[in-house]
Amino acid sequence: MAQRSCESAPRSRPRRPIFSHRRFSATRLLIRPGASQASGATVKVPDIKVTPPGPKAREIVERDRTYVATTTKSAPIVIRRASGSVVEDVDGNLLIDFSSGISVLNIGHAHPKVVEAISKQAAEFTHFAGTDFYYDIQARLAERLGKMTPGKHRKKVFFGNSGTEANEAAIKVAKSHKKRHMFLAFLGAFHGRTQGALALTASKAKQRAGFFPTMPGAVHVPYAYCYRCPYKLEYPSCDLYCANIIEDAYLTTVAPPEDVAGIFVEPVQGEGGYIVPPPGWMDRIAKIAKDNDFLLIDDEVQSGLGRTGKMWG
Known part of the structure; x- marks a missing residue:
């Protein structure tokens, strides 16, 4: 992030904000x-x-x-x-x-x-429930976000108060759309700490301690961590084994594809250690989701909106 200088006001003058x-x-x-x-x-x-x-x-x-x-x-x-x-x-x-x-x-x-x-909006009105009424800035923001989001499919925007709330909404959307109850997620993931999102979170055991049972049906698989590969393999000779094993093992043993509503993924894992997966891994995860007819749910709370240098992680 850009770092800029600030002037220090002389002690003899009234104190001014040193940051501007x-x-x-x-x-x-x-x-x-x-x-x-x-x-x-x-x-x-x-x-x-x-x-x-x-x-x-x-x-x-x-x-x-x-x-x-x-x-x-x-x-x-x-x-x-x-x-x-x-x-x-x-x-x-x-x-x-x-x-x-x-x-x-x-x-x-x-x-x-x-x-x-913020000052301009606060001077016009503070809150007017967008769930019950309409206002221009909300519709225009949704339009802009839709145009920024990859894909040629029709897009809709749901406004939430937090990443956790967004993931809870995604759980409900996936269950409603696919009529299924299971989800795949990754070890090291953080998707929130409410009861549904907590079932997907797997970064620290203490976040889950005492709250079992959480939402049933969440299955965790290892993330693509080349520096400390859980399978002791080397990229690219591994041929993305950490992605392929989802289809080759997990979907054939503990997560029947016909029961899986979606897979939650951070394109760059945040709380798990700011882990960047190798090239091709995210595409492979997307293909597995498409081939097995469940949703790819992309959690970009930490990696999206320009954080990686591009709009989406």
């Missing part, structure tokens, strides 16, 4: 990890003034632990503001945001065009 996309573009300066401080020109990033968590952060972390129900937080970083890829915490530390909102902030924090669009 507009000021970045005007100065055309660059923040680089470990950059030296040039007087009034650049800010060193990262810049740790207080070892996190600092005193202000500890107070907020304690309040969060007291009142917020969560099972996932581990890093005691308390954000105050951010711009681009630079985050300032409540104790004044400057950090580089490599998390990127779990790989979805492709244009960074507080991009001026995004801020402008």
Whole structure:
């Protein structure tokens, strides 16, 4: 992600936001990890003034632990503001945001065009249930997404609140369309943690602990991980064995094709380790789905919308 510089306001003046996309573009300066401080020109990033968590952060972390129900937080970083890829915490530390909102902030924090669009929409109306009524921006967004999506088939867009909700909807669509109950997914996958999506998730055992039974009928197969091939083979001499075994073994033993509604796949596995499969693997998975008449369900929460350098992973 692009990293841009920011100016530091003189101490004698009223405090101004140290991050501003507009000021970045005007100065055309660059923040680089470990950059030296040039007087009034650049800010060193990262810049740790207080070892996190600092005193202000500890107070907020304690309040969060007291009142917020969560099972996932581990890093005691308390954000105050951010711009681009630079985050300032409540104790004044400057950090580089490599998390990127779990790989979805492709244009960074507080991009001026995004801020402008949000402000404009908030001034017009805040919420008008698109499930019950109509408004232009929703229809135009659906049209644009449909045109961006590969394939010549007719396309429809379902708007959800999260990737998990999208996958739950995909489960229901596949079951309704194919009149079947089974699904294939991959070891290392993350598709969400609600009861249906959790059955497909297989990245950490603790996410599933205590919630059995989840949705029945989910069968997991190894992902294409050439660096640590589960079959101890080498690409390309393996001839995509990790894909072929789905048809040669799984569909002939534990997942009858006539019972399989779909296969869930991340084109680049996210929580499983940011694993990029070899060329041809995704095409082979798609062919297996087509040949056996079940749906290919492409989860691109982390790899889509430009994250890989192209619109879709």
